[in-house]
Ligand code: BES
């Protein structure tokens with residue numbers, strides 16, 4: 503996207519943008535100096551409109567006021583920020599995203615942002631992220647009238663006092679990070695006939711080339727040769743052959759090593775245990791974990807942290823076919839353990855098992871996986887929250903912290919030892935599914951069998967990878983969740 507964004511020390515009243523978005527702290531509007539100035543210039547129309555619409559600056563509320571030539575900007579958009587103490591990175595990101603989204607909806611090409619005074623220093627990054635996230639639309643497959651003719655192209659951030667070089671850099675970094683989240687969104691939104699495992703590998707190659715990362719891709723024969731028997735089994739029923747993808751960023755003097763692992767089911771029909779038709783199309787988003795890994799790796803070379811970062815993707819398509827794997831089959835794995843197949847729709851944990859065993863061999867300080875793994879996790883936590891699992895309390899705190907700053911919902915789930923009983927098989931080392939109850943937990947416990955002693959966080963992103971409606975920084979469709987949390991986690995390791 504060709505979007506230019508810059509900082510300005512000018513008086514926002516002089517802005518001549520198509521839209522001027524002003525952040526409003528919740529409370530009496532006539533106590534806020536800037537709003538009083540705007541109201542004066544608009545001959546009282548601002549406060550009159552606010553009173554009529556009962557606009558008080560509550561979070562997630564907006565008020566559009568036409569300036570009718572009384573100011574150089576065409577319209578002023580008041581955006582509620584909620585109470586002052588709640589104005590943090592996440593809130594500022596939503597503010598900027600709301601401005602950008604409204605800008606596109608109103609066919610504006612230039613947008614001015616007037617953030618609250620609090621938005622200075624490193625918080626500038628959130629504004630850059632928010633603008634890109636809010637402006638995002640997936641229009642690739644629209645033609646003719648359906649294709650938007652205008653999109654916001656120029657964004658000016660008005661800041662009182664001279665902007666520092668560090669603030670400019672933070673803003674630019676925010677744009678880069680926002681674009682990386684959109685890499686993940688695009689991948690999720692691509693239809694499954696286009697985004698096959700090989701196409702996913704091609705995206706990974708392109709990202710690696712642009713960011714000077716190392717990359718290895720294994721094709722179907724390579725996966726067999728490497729001994730990834732579970733990954734191979736899941737992919738064997740599709741003519742879109744599986745791929746195993748390993749990208750790496752290795753700075754010279756890094757003290758820590760993190761590996762991200764993503765479930766990359768480009769489509770999950772359920773296989774022979776086929777899913778019901780309603781909602782099956784949503785399973786194009788079953789590569790949300792892989793998309794997040796692509797997003798993280800595309801941001802990493804921009805952020806250049808002093809941490810070694812690996813991105814691993816198990817890509818496959820789960821289809822019913824004469825060659826498809828079946829319930830009752832037993833397969834070995836890269837780890838060596840044998841697995842009895844119970845339900846071919848529980849394919850994600852199989853692909854991940856081999857990817858986690860591979861990740862473990864890199865001897866990292868931390869493995870983090872992301873997977874649209876279980877419907878059960880959505881039943882537990884709803885559609886907008888990741889369930890995460892880790893045995894390490896300190897790590898859990900770091901995840902909570904990273905997620906809060908990212909504005910992404912994460913909730914820790916328990917690795918209950920009694921549920922492990924459900925994975926005992928009569929004829930193999932493990933069954934790959936347990937009972938219906940606690941289905942997200944048994945999936946996590948299955949994965950745990952393949953990570954060994956390495957500190958590990960498992961993120962079940964089945965709900966938040968895909969959104970039914972736009973909200974905050976999120977569009978409808980692919981969300982790019984949990985790229986921001988993962989990047990914060992990397993930076994906390996710096
Ligand atoms: N990809 C699905 C999980 C899913 C469901 C993600 C809905 C997003 C929305 C996964 O492969 C799956 O089918 N899981 C089964 C496991 C079961 C067969 C043990 C499930 O959750 O029903």
Ligand code: MN
Nearest residue numbers: 770847848849
């Ligand atoms: Mn499935």
Ligand code: ZN
Nearest residue numbers: 767770788850
């Ligand atoms: Zn799946």
